[in-house]
Amino acid sequence: MLGNPTAARFETALARLEGTGSAVAFASGMAALSAVLLVRASMGLRHVVAVRPLYGCGDHLLTAGLLGTEVTWVDPAGVTDALRPDTGLVLVESPANRTLAELDLRALAHACGSVPLLADNTFATPVLQRPVEQGARLVLHSATKYLGGHGDVMAGVVACDEEFAGRLRQIRFATGGILHPLAGYLLPRGLSTLPVRVRAASATAADLVRRLAADPRVARVHYPRIGGAMIAFEVHGDPQEVIAAVRLITPAVSLGSVDSLIQHPASISHRVVGETDRRGAGVGDRLLRMSVGLEDVEDLWTDLDGALGAEAGSRAPSGARGTPRPATAHR
Numbered sequence: 072m073l074g075n076p077t078a079a080r081f082e083t084a085l086a087r088l089e090g091t092g093s094a095v096a097f098a099s100g101m102a103a104l105s106a107v108l109l110v111r112a113s114m115g116l117r118h119v120v121a122v123r124p125l126y127g128c129g130d131h132l133l134t135a136g137l138l139g140t141e142v143t144w145v146d147p148a149g150v151t152d153a154l155r156p157d158t159g160l161v162l163v164e165s166p167a168n169r170t171l172a173e174l175d176l177r178a179l180a181h182a183c184g185s186v187p188l189l190a191d192n193t194f195a196t197p198v199l200q201r202p203v204e205q206g207a208r209l210v211l212h213s214a215t216k217y218l219g220g221h222g223d224v225m226a227g228v229v230a231c232d233e234e235f236a237g238r239l240r241q242i243r244f245a246t247g248g249i250l251h252p253l254a255g256y257l258l259p260r261g262l263s264t265l266p267v268r269v270r271a272a273s274a275t276a277a278d279l280v281r282r283l284a285a286d287p288r289v290a291r292v293h294y295p296r297i298g299g300a301m302i303a304f305e306v307h308g309d310p311q312e313v314i315a316a317v318r319l320i321t322p323a324v325s326l327g328s329v330d331s332l333i334q335h336p337a338s339i340s341h342r343v344v345g346e347t348d349r350r351g352a353g354v355g356d357r358l359l360r361m362s363v364g365l366e367d368v369e370d371l372w373t374d375l376d377g378a379l380g381a382e383a384g385s386r387a388p389s390g391a392r393g394t395p396r397p398a399t400a401h402r
């Protein structure tokens with residue numbers, strides 16, 4: 072419970088990658104976020120300022136106040152005005168879940184003053200973005216995603232200075248959200264291929280984005296300027312039909328694996344967020360999100376092209392499309 076050399080190897084590597092003095096690993100990304108909130112709440116700093124959209128469970132955790140925190144949701148421009156004497160944390164995600172919206176982290180860090188800015192860097196990874204260089208004090212990862220990279224690990228990590236790390240370890244020790252040693256073994260293996268995986272998947276994603284943007288069956292494509300392997304797009308037709316028609320791409324949540332996944336945020340990952348808040352955060356009913364893996368780009372496009380054809384109304388007679396796979400009802 073106090074320490075594990077295998078897990079410590081991963082923590083040291085991640086701290087180096089993010090450019091911080093320390094890093095503390097947890098059993099999951101949500102355990103990592105919970106520990107950060109508990110550290111601040113235990114210091115009497117129960118107020119959190121946060122920018123939407125955030126990862127769905129993080130949004131829910133803050134909105135429901137399950138850990139005794141109180142949240143004020145703001146636009147990036149409203150951060151300074153929302154700060155109070157008991158504000159312990161400003162929480163952002165960039166590029167953000169589902170819509171892939173990007174924030175100016177440098178301006179945000181400035182707006183936070185002495186309150187620590189936590190940036191969720193799960194989507195970009197330190198290969199594409201190092202938030203500490205832009206003024207963030209805490210960097211959070213769901214290591215379940217790109218850092219592990221093969222869809223077979225659950226883990227979370229917070230990169231921070233040694234003082235905050237000490238407090239996080241205290242919470243981790245007392246609440247039990249520790250990293251499993253097997254995960255601690257798999258994560259450095261994931262890290263050793265991280266740059267190669269992220270660059271290859273990003274190149275494929277950028278190629279798919281070009282094709283989708285030129286396709287009349289697609290209303291809108293979202294892709295961050297910094298690149299990455301996550302793409303989001305809105306279709307004119309029924310997004311569920313696209314999901315039911317893909318063959319190579321797996322209909323499932325999560326992201327960051329070698330396998331490409333597709334999901335419908337409004338009904339899966341963001342169903343825990345209220346409808347008005349969800350739409351306000353840009354997660355519309357026709358939005359699809361895809362995590363691009365390491366398959367050949369032509370195979371992926373053939374799959375998407377076929378699935379979009381089905382959603383445009385030119386679909387094959389019923390029965391010809393096989394049995395649609397159900398979307399995984401988790402996260």
Ligand SMILES: *Cc1c(COP(=O)(O)O)cnc(C)c1O
Nearest residue numbers: 099100101126191193213215226
């Ligand atoms: C998945 C995810 C989380 C939560 O991580 P878990 O490891 O699934 O608990 C937090 N933030 C982002 C951006 C995520 O994608």
